[in-house]
Structures are given as structure tokens and as C-alpha cells.
Amino acid sequence: MIEWIKHNQGPSIVLVIHRSKDHKSNLIQLLQYYTDFIVKEPIDKEKLQKKHIYIAPAGNHIELDEDQKWRLLDSPPVWHCKPAIDVLFSSLSHNTATRTAAVLLSGANADGGIGLKEIKDAGGFTLCMNPEEAEYANMPNAAKKQDAVTRYFGIDEIKGLCERYF
Numbered sequence: 001m002i003e004w005i006k007h008n009q010g011p012s013i014v015l016v017i018h019r020s021k022d023h024k025s026n027l028i029q030l031l032q033y034y035t036d037f038i039v040k041e042p043i044d045k046e047k048l049q050k051k052h053i054y055i056a057p058a059g060n061h062i063e064l065d066e067d068q069k070w071r072l073l074d075s076p077p078v079w080h081c082k083p084a085i086d087v088l089f090s091s092l093s094h095n096t097a098t099r100t101a102a103v104l105l106s107g108a109n110a111d112g113g114i115g116l117k118e119i120k121d122a123g124g125f126t127l128c129m130n131p132e133e134a135e136y137a138n139m140p141n142a143a144k145k146q147d148a149v150t151r152y153f154g155i156d157e158i159k160g161l162c163e164r165y166f
Contacts, residue, residue: 011099012052013037014062016085018107021059028055042070056083063091079111089115097122104143106134113142116149126150129158 019025031053032039038049041057048054048068056062061073061083071091078084085104089112092100102119104112106129120126128149131140143149 012048012050012054014054014056014088016056016062016083016088018081018083018109018111019058021057023058025058031055042072044070044072046070056088058083061087063087064095065091066095068095079109081109081111085112086115090118093118093122093124097124100124101127103127104139104149105129106136107139108136109138110142112139113144113146113148116143117146120148120150128152130154 017027028039028041035053037051037053039053039055042054042062046069048064048070054062054070057072059074059082061075061078063071063073065071073087075087076082078086089102092102093115097119100119102116102124104116104127116126116128126143126149128143128151129140130152131137131144133155134140140152
């Protein structure tokens, strides 16, 4: 994955990771070391830019509005998470679905399944880790239950899939 990030020249990437705002993270600095993309947390009302890796800030949901601007939401947790990927995926399904490739990985709750289905139904491309290979299969199983997945991938396939579709 790091090698793919290092060489990707395509559109922006958004990462939603379930993390607590009470814990300091070096994720931005770590990813920045491996890429020429700008790695940052989005700022409310900031326009989406190419060649950026946006990381959802801990403690806020994020959405992308119809003007391609970020919205940071201090709303209640979804699936006991804040940020939750369903919130982002839902906004993408309304505003950029046909230009969206959404990827759902391992996780211990049902976050992602509903939003992934919305993106798929709106014409986006949806990828999901094979539940049998996920360390925590709840999120991939939620997507499977929703019939939200265009293509499943195994751990060894993720780099090739990212290179092919991004």
C-alpha cells in the first residue's frame, strides 16, 4: 500500500480511520514521508484538491458537498464511531458517485456497508476486502449483507487493484 501511495499520480484519496481524538497520532507525518501528495486533515469549507490524501479528523465526521467542499460535522457517532465512513460514503453517493471508487477494509463494526451500497447504486465503483481475509470481518460482512460490493479483493491484491483503478 505504501508503494502505491508513493507512486500514485491520480485523484485525491480520503482515509476514514476509527480513532479517538484523545490519542495523538503521527499518521499524517508517516504517510507524508512516502508520497508527493499533500497529506492533511480537511478544513471545513475547504475545496477538494487533487493529489491530496485527506485523513478524517478524529472526533468529526466528514462529508463532501455538491460544491466539492469539505464539511466537518460535530454530530453524534454513527456505529459508535466518529468519524464514520458511512457518513462520507453517503455524501459521495449524492455528489460524486460516478467518479468515486470506494474501498472498505477490515473493521470491528458495521460501518461502511450502507454507504458503500449507496455509492454502488449511484454508479460508483466499490471495492471491499474479502471477509475471510480481514482481521476484523464485521465491516466487510456488513457490505456483503447489503450487496454493496462491485469487487472483493484479498490482501495480496490490494496494491494491484489500486494501481489499476486509481
